[in-house]
Amino acid sequence: MVESRNTSQPTRTAITAASSTPTVARARAARDSRALAGRYDAVVAAHPKLAERLRPLRADVVRHAEAFEAGAGGSASPSVSASPSASVAPSAGATAAAAPSSAPSASSSPAAGVPANEKDALAQLAAAEREIADRRAEELLTAPAELARLLASVSASGAAHVYLLTEARR
Secondary structure: OOOOOOOOHHHHHHHHHHOOOHHHHHHHHHHHHHHHHHHHHHHHHHOHHHHHHHHHHHHHHHHHHHHHHHHOOOOOOOOOOOOOOOOOOOOHHHHHHHOOOOOOOOOOOHHHHOOOOHHHHHHHHHHHHHHHHHHHHHHOOOOOHHHHHHHHHHHHHHHHHHHHHHHOOO
């Protein structure tokens, strides 16, 4: 007999395994948010004219990381700050340490992967927001209720960021 296989099953299985404990899922989500804040920093470093437009979105991303960290034992990372007066570019080492293991970046310099064109940089940032929002929407399906609510809220915020970033391109 030929056995039918659902090709989406390995992804859901991997998500379930990665989210096996709320602490692990929260830590990953916090790491992803910190890495995303680093991407915002890199775009601002490469395109200073975008700083004012991106500041509130970046601040949201940092608050998301803090919310995930608060539930995971409060392992807050001081390398990326929500303060508007804080430095907008973390060290390359801090960004690399905050990056998720599946990050497609091949460079150790955060600004190295930022497109020279502002519109392309915003599109790249929107794509990163979309990827993380989509992953969180998938993870909430297997998360405990409290974490699922947080993942849903943060995923919706990420989707709103995608809209704002793509509308800014027009």
